[in-house]
Amino acid sequence: MLKRALALSATILISGCSQESTTTASDEPAPDTAAQESAPHQMTDHWIGRWVGVEGLVLEIRHKDSAGPGNYLLEMQYGLDADQRGTFEGQATAEGIRFTREDGEQLLRKADGEATGLKWLADKEDCLIVQPGEGYCRD
Incomplete structure (x- = not known):
């Protein structure tokens, strides 16, 4: 027992x-x-460099050295008009790079060409998108 x-x-x-x-x-x-x-910037650091859209749209991502890891400068032509151009400060998040421009707060995120909504980019694999109709890809 x-x-x-x-x-x-x-x-x-x-x-x-x-x-x-x-x-x-x-x-x-x-x-x-x-x-x-x-460290969300570990993902977004791979995005540094030049990305090309359609009809002259272009995005250049650089580190903003003075602000530390996860801070970027986004130089972009994001529309066809001359005033749809500028350099914007962005911060890394778990979803992508958050930034603000004249048309409000935006989120740059990873996508494929089909997600851009642009037929000229549809077959691309390595792309970034702000919104449908505004995407940038690398070959």
């Missing part, structure tokens, strides 16, 4: 420890998620 009680007690202790460690592990974010949230 004493052996049975000891065995039962040991089983209860072991299962209690097992449940506690499972609960602790599930409260922690997955390693990939934690890395992306802590």
Whole structure:
């Protein structure tokens, strides 16, 4: 009887420890998620350089060195009119690069050519999009 009680007690202790460690592990974010949230600029740093749209639209992404990691300068011709051009400051987020220009707050995000909504870019794979009809791709 004493052996049975000891065995039962040991089983209860072991299962209690097992449940506690499972609960602790599930409260922690997955390693990939934690890395992306802590450094979203690691994704957007790959976007630095020149991107080309249609009919003269172009986007040049550079680091904004004075502001630290995750801060960019976006030089863009984003429309056909001469006043649809400028250089804008952007900040990396988990979704892309957030920036503000005359037409409001924008989000530059990863896409493929089909998502741009532009038939001339439809077959491209490496693209960035602000909104349908405004996309920039690399070959």
